[in-house]
Amino acid sequence: MTIKVGDKLPEATLMEMTESGPSKVSVADLFGGKKVALFAVPGAFTPTCSAKHLPGFIDNLDALKAKGVDEVVCLSVNDPFVMAAWGKAQNSGDIRMVADPDAAFTKAMSVEFDASGAGLGVRSRRYSMLIDNGVVSQLNLEETGGFEVSDAGTLLGQI
Incomplete structure (x- = not known):
């Protein structure tokens, strides 16, 4: 079952x-x-x-922190070398770039999709969420391919 507001994050x-x-x-x-x-x-x-996605969070990092967010984390089903290189290339600053290399966390939340047809393998759907002490308090999950609700501005408006 797909993760929802009120759920504790799965361990991974x-x-x-x-x-x-x-x-x-x-x-x-x-x-x-x-x-x-x-x-x-x-x-x-x-x-x-x-x-769009990462730059929006870079631009809104200070505003998120001003609303009580302790940390901003970017996650992708990639390896840590790629995530670090992408963060450096995008000047992500204090955004923590985290990899889910085998998609275990993504699969445990049931937010994966199969992009094998495009040569990408299993990937995470695009989302943003606010997590309070390991519990989801806001969730903005996109349909596969969309970028309508998971942007930084939407999450910022929910805090």
Whole structure:
């Protein structure tokens, strides 16, 4: 069943790049005890993700933090090297670029789709959510291919 408002995030291990290389991070550690704006994209360096989705969160980072968001996290079914390179290329600043390399977290939330026909394999649907201490308090889940409700401005207006 697809994740919904009021659900606790499923446990999984994600990856991110650190100064010492790729590092594992548990969902519990990433989202526990704080308010986090999470947004997911189908793929780093893809057109809508690079031109609209990530830039919108970069532009609204200070406004999100002013409304009590402790951290902003970008997630994609990619590897941590790609996520780090994309963040650097986009000047993502304090946005935490996190990889779900085997789509375990994405699948546990039932927000995956199969883009094998386009040579991309399993990917995450585009979404944004506000998470309070590991529990979803806002969710903006796009239909596959859409970019109507998961933008930073929509999430900002919900806080």
